[in-house]
Amino acid sequence: MTGKLPFEALSVETLATRLGANEALCARIGKGPWKVREVGDGNLNLVFIVEGASGAAVVKQALPYVRLVGDSWPLPLKRSFFEYHALIRQEARAPGSVPAIYHFDEAQALIIMEYLAPPHIILRRALIDGRHLPNIARDIGLFMARTLFRGSDLSMPTKDRKADLALFADNVELCGITEDLVFSDPYFDAKLNRHTSPQLDGLVAELRADRDLKVEAQRLKHIFAANAETLLHGDLHSGSIMVTDTETRMIDPEFAFYGPMAFDVGMLLANFWMSYFSQRGHEQNGKRDAMRAYLLGVTAETWAVFRAEFSVLWRTERTGMLYQKSLFEDQGDILASEQALDHVLHQIWTDLLGFAGIEVHRRILGLAHNADFETIADEDLRASCEAKALKFGRHIAVNRRQILGMDEVNTLATLIERERRI
Amino acid sequence: MTGKLPFEALSVETLATRLGANEALCARIGKGPWKVREVGDGNLNLVFIVEGASGAAVVKQALPYVRLVGDSWPLPLKRSFFEYHALIRQEARAPGSVPAIYHFDEAQALIIMEYLAPPHIILRRALIDGRHLPNIARDIGLFMARTLFRGSDLSMPTKDRKADLALFADNVELCGITEDLVFSDPYFDAKLNRHTSPQLDGLVAELRADRDLKVEAQRLKHIFAANAETLLHGDLHSGSIMVTDTETRMIDPEFAFYGPMAFDVGMLLANFWMSYFSQRGHEQNGKRDAMRAYLLGVTAETWAVFRAEFSVLWRTERTGMLYQKSLFEDQGDILASEQALDHVLHQIWTDLLGFAGIEVHRRILGLAHNADFETIADEDLRASCEAKALKFGRHIAVNRRQILGMDEVNTLATLIERERRI
Numbered sequence: 001m002t003g004k005l006p007f008e009a010l011s012v013e014t015l016a017t018r019l020g021a022n023e024a025l026c027a028r029i030g031k032g033p034w035k036v037r038e039v040g041d042g043n044l045n046l047v048f049i050v051e052g053a054s055g056a057a058v059v060k061q062a063l064p065y066v067r068l069v070g071d072s073w074p075l076p077l078k079r080s081f082f083e084y085h086a087l088i089r090q091e092a093r094a095p096g097s098v099p100a101i102y103h104f105d106e107a108q109a110l111i112i113m114e115y116l117a118p119p120h121i122i123l124r125r126a127l128i129d130g131r132h133l134p135n136i137a138r139d140i141g142l143f144m145a146r147t148l149f150r151g152s153d154l155s156m157p158t159k160d161r162k163a164d165l166a167l168f169a170d171n172v173e174l175c176g177i178t179e180d181l182v183f184s185d186p187y188f189d190a191k192l193n194r195h196t197s198p199q200l201d202g203l204v205a206e207l208r209a210d211r212d213l214k215v216e217a218q219r220l221k222h223i224f225a226a227n228a229e230t231l232l233h234g235d236l237h238s239g240s241i242m243v244t245d246t247e248t249r250m251i252d253p254e255f256a257f258y259g260p261m262a263f264d265v266g267m268l269l270a271n272f273w274m275s276y277f278s279q280r281g282h283e284q285n286g287k288r289d290a291m292r293a294y295l296l297g298v299t300a301e302t303w304a305v306f307r308a309e310f311s312v313l314w315r316t317e318r319t320g321m322l323y324q325k326s327l328f329e330d331q332g333d334i335l336a337s338e339q340a341l342d343h344v345l346h347q348i349w350t351d352l353l354g355f356a357g358i359e360v361h362r363r364i365l366g367l368a369h370n371a372d373f374e375t376i377a378d379e380d381l382r383a384s385c386e387a388k389a390l391k392f393g394r395h396i397a398v399n400r401r402q403i404l405g406m407d408e409v410n411t412l413a414t415l416i417e418r419e420r421r422i
Numbered sequence: 423m424t425g426k427l428p429f430e431a432l433s434v435e436t437l438a439t440r441l442g443a444n445e446a447l448c449a450r451i452g453k454g455p456w457k458v459r460e461v462g463d464g465n466l467n468l469v470f471i472v473e474g475a476s477g478a479a480v481v482k483q484a485l486p487y488v489r490l491v492g493d494s495w496p497l498p499l500k501r502s503f504f505e506y507h508a509l510i511r512q513e514a515r516a517p518g519s520v521p522a523i524y525h526f527d528e529a530q531a532l533i534i535m536e537y538l539a540p541p542h543i544i545l546r547r548a549l550i551d552g553r554h555l556p557n558i559a560r561d562i563g564l565f566m567a568r569t570l571f572r573g574s575d576l577s578m579p580t581k582d583r584k585a586d587l588a589l590f591a592d593n594v595e596l597c598g599i600t601e602d603l604v605f606s607d608p609y610f611d612a613k614l615n616r617h618t619s620p621q622l623d624g625l626v627a628e629l630r631a632d633r634d635l636k637v638e639a640q641r642l643k644h645i646f647a648a649n650a651e652t653l654l655h656g657d658l659h660s661g662s663i664m665v666t667d668t669e670t671r672m673i674d675p676e677f678a679f680y681g682p683m684a685f686d687v688g689m690l691l692a693n694f695w696m697s698y699f700s701q702r703g704h705e706q707n708g709k710r711d712a713m714r715a716y717l718l719g720v721t722a723e724t725w726a727v728f729r730a731e732f733s734v735l736w737r738t739e740r741t742g743m744l745y746q747k748s749l750f751e752d753q754g755d756i757l758a759s760e761q762a763l764d765h766v767l768h769q770i771w772t773d774l775l776g777f778a779g780i781e782v783h784r785r786i787l788g789l790a791h792n793a794d795f796e797t798i799a800d801e802d803l804r805a806s807c808e809a810k811a812l813k814f815g816r817h818i819a820v821n822r823r824q825i826l827g828m829d830e831v832n833t834l835a836t837l838i839e840r841e842r843r844i
Contacts (some may be wrong), residue, residue: 166588211758229648336633
């Protein structure tokens with residue numbers, strides 16, 4: 001079995017031989033011969049689709065370096081361990097929201113999991129194509145509320161949370177990527193940065209000289225690094241979500257660690273707002289007014305579903321050591337419990353606006369750009385879309401304590417989008 | 423050697439036999455015969471003073487239960503491991519501030535350390551006696567600034583902090599004591615609570631029905647449990663500090679874990695304020711007006727020294743991943759760095775007032791009372807002192823975001839102390 005052998009990267013040629021005796025895989029897809037193909041999963045890992053007589057599966061394997069860059073950027077294999085442990089926790093806390101896991105081999109840094117066959121598509125791609133997915137706000141809102149609530153001291157025995165916190169504290173290198181690439185690099189002339197140039201040069205210089213913005217970005221980094229309140233997905237953007245018209249699955253949680261609830265929510269919403277500002281770059285085949293309205297509706301609905309579900313869990317599953325019922329409901333003071341809920345949700349709201357603003361910036365100023373903007377071939381048009389997103393991000397990050405609700409944010413987005421002088 | 427044997431509690435009779443061959447101890451105090459006596463260290467552990475021909479040492483041993491309660495309250499031996507690891511980190515970060523360590527035996531849960539001989543005295547005792555210690559504000563302020571700054575991502579490589587966070591995350595049971603006894607039990611009719619009764623019954627009922635207070639206490643518990651920003655002492659009150667007129671040493675950090683900076687500072691200051699409100703109970707041999715003025719001066723000076731030293735370290739030792747110089751000073755923007763410092767100190771201030779208020783409450787309403795009040799024999803007089811402290815604690819906890827500075831808090835303390843109607 002592969003588990004006993006030292007790590008070796010799979011290839012299309014070796015996969016069938018090396019995994020041919022894997023019982024979990026054979027049970028799913030049948031014994032060989034198999035059809036094996038490699039698909040890019042983005043930036044970090046090897047991903048294969050293996051098809052047999054009775055089904056198909058995905059084999060995802062970490063490499064000891066960043067796939068897209070090569071051995072000059074080493075990255076530990078243990079990220080696969082964290083991804084596996086995050087996936088099984090997410091499945092337990094939000095059943096049906098992640099791919100089913102068939103097998104995990106720690107030594108080979110390899111996860112065999114459910115193949116989300118077409119018509120499954122990466123959400124980011126669907127949004128670029130202008131598709132209206134009817135269920136994403138509900139599905140993702142529920143996923144976030146359930147995983148973030150149930151992974152915290154609001155729900156778990158604190159002994160279990162502390163042990164799990166210690167386990168995930170070793171996911172240092174992937175946290176390090178977020179700490180550097182999201183929170184710091186975009187705000188100075190870091191080596192790996194790039195942006196649409198020269199069109200954005202002036203605005204980029206302005207943002208990098210923006211004291212309030214930079215201080216806020218670092219305050220948010222401080223919260224990200226220190227506030228270990230729940231197990232996060234850690235990389236929950238529209239490229240980490242697969243959808244059909246009726247189904248939504250969260251994938252790729254290798255950045256999982258204990259951090260602030262607002263981080264997952266803020267990153268996710270930022271990607272909807274980026275999609276919003278990128279739509280003007282995709283109007284070759286027709287106006288995207290309806291798509292823009294749809295996207296703002298999705299942000300509002302996602303946040304509303306999140307709050308509603310979080311509130312239900314607060315009232316029905318608050319079994320952890322925080323905000324104990326013995327202090328509130330058991331004393332007949334329901335309003336004390338509701339008051340505390342308001343405070344907790346308000347903190348999440350305030351922080352998520354900050355994380356969202358920063359996420360927008362790093363996708364335009366940092367290393368890891370996203371296809372929403374990158375696929376806009378006309379550089380002037382792309383820069384114009386990006387500039388609006390950058391200004392939006394700056395506004396919500398710096399003014400996060402003064403913004404009252406989603407209506408206000410979406411009105412701001414609309415104003416920025418329509419205004420020629422911005 | 424004891425390290426190879428299963429745990430066995432020491433006694434005055436067995437200590438010399440069992441530790442007679444301990445090289446570190448013999449090197450310090452000489453070979454036997456030794457004089458051994460047991461001294462209470464408070465509530466949890468065995469503490470012996472061992473004197474030989476050339477010196478003396480303290481032998482502190484954890485028991486698998488709470489010493490003061492017995493085996494009905496089990497408590498793991500590993501707290502000794504956390505105490506040892508906290509002590510060596512504190513010594514490295516604030517040299518000279520803790521007892522020197524001679525030997526640690528993990529299996530026997532035993533630390534051999536420097537004996538702080540008379541005239542060393544527990545700070546709480548000295549304050550009850552009405553003594554003015556000239557150096558405590560400076561020494562404790564420096565200790566807190568240095569340990570809290572240098573144990574955080576402001577200073578440490580984050581990989582090291584995360585590994586250390588995982589190590590201390592296992593100190594579950596002692597964190598649990600704080601979580602229950604400090605943040606929750608005082609605010610409902612928990613089994614282990616007691617208070618001066620019937621004198622305080624009315625006020626206690628009022629506080630336990632105080633919605634804003636209880637929500638705030640739980641928000642603070644949330645911060646305590648989730649915000650793992652630095653290695654705390656975890657139990658830094660005036661009973662954990664030994665003093666002479668010229669020396670100050672912090673002892674007993676077995677509650678150490680990664681938590682919010684404001685917790686150590688708030689608990690410490692709360693104990694000065696409790697000493698302030700207890701002075702009226704100790705005026706048998708003369709008025710304590712000068713002592714009260716001294717104590718308010720100590721709170722102001724401690725916080726001023728803390729801020730000053732924290733600011734120096736911010737400007738000179740900010741080598742961690744947070745608030746990187748590449749974003750601020752290296753871009754010539756000194757004021758961005760100062761702005762971020764203001765924000766960080768403001769957060770510590772706001773949170774420490776909350777932690778201080780809660781600490782006052784638990785010492786009067788919870789299980790672990792303190793000698794400042796307990797040694798006031800006249801129950802009416804004691805209750806009157808305690809009532810003022812409780813009201814002070816409620817005010818600063820609930821209004822912590824609106825209180826501007828130490829002058830305001832100390833004016834409040836003076837007002838409450840002088841006012842007959844409170």
